[in-house]
Amino acid sequence: MSNDINTSTSYTDSLRWQDTQPETAKKSDALTQEDFFSLLTQQLSFQDPSKPADNDQMIAQMTNFTMAEGISNLNSKFESLAASMTSNSALQASTLVGKKALIGSSTLELNSSGEAKGTIAAEKPVKDLKLSITDASGQLVRTIELGTQAAGGIRFNWDGKNEAGESLPTGEYSIKAEGSMGEEFTSLPIASYKNIESVSINGANGIILNTKEGAIKLTDVAEIA
Template sequence: MSNDINTASSSYIDSLRGQDKQVTNEKKSDALTQEDFFSLLTQQLSFQDPSKPADNDQMIAQMTNFTMAEGISNLNSKFESLAASMTSNSALQASTLVGKKALVESDTLDLNSSDDASGMIAVENPVKDLKLSITDASGQLVRTIELGDKPAGGLRFNWDGKNDAGERLPPGEYNIKAEGSMGEEFTSLPMASYKNIDSVNINGANGIIINTKEGAVKLSDVAEIA
């Protein structure tokens, strides 16, 4: 009988040692799991004073707090995954913009060898005798386009790249200026034109940044992509 007990004890001790080695070899995580919580709860119950048992409300509160903590941890992980997915989608969206044109605030027009140059005039109030003046790099006036009376709003314009004599001008950057009468004042109006998108950046909280000859512009500030 004694030998049987010794043999059983030896086997039990060996099994415990094997479990200890297995735990030591396994990669441990710093995060508390539900199994860890219930182990702690079991230990708490085993060491409590029988004459003063734990209050049920306290135990429920502990379980609730643990569940909330675990839920918040899982939620944070999901938010991180969502943020990574959104960044990836933004990068994919940004890559499709390179080579297109963005309508941005500018006082210049880019004329190429074949297409017309176009843009927009921001007319905040009805304007009379609106005209568009186009000058070359030396400041010489090459074209005047009479637009007449216009209501408030975004007024699109198109330039065929020709001067007042009907001659096609060489490709390059030209200065533009829109002027008209608002009431008794003759004033200049804000302008916007289409600029080639050379590259894009993903800039964290600032979102997608597009780079043109005019400089860096937030995608949210671009009126139109063409």
């Protein structure tokens, strides 16, 4: 499997028209400190001698310009930092391809090693917890009794065998967890491991993991194995 990393903007940006005008010929509209002092000199040259400029006003003007220039420079630094962080994210994301992500799912993937793992989420202590596994035709192939469990993540392993102890073929199997929480017998949410086939860098959405289950944000993944 190749390491696929997609970006939502880089390729399309490369197709857009680019300004080839030499940098030396471009004129910036931004005011520099030199422009400010030129304006200040003009202001002083045209002031009324009987009403000289207030020192406090001059200092306030200089302070405001300095702050505006500092904020502009800070924005440029942040843009550079954001670009650097995106590059680092892409490099880190490439290492996730081929690994497995623990995500909420109603299916369980039986791999070539003949085992499958997952986690059941219980908000409260649960009794008579039972895991039911069915094949693609909807036939129940295995029931795993987990008994009484404390609240939290309840890990489980399936050896890939049916009730008769026969090994089943690899593939996707449906799973369902049920148990008693207080006086109520209810279904519990399950998370299973899905293979990460590719990774996308999607701007504000961050890193997106692409699996057979679909696309999911990295921030929504409970565990990487």
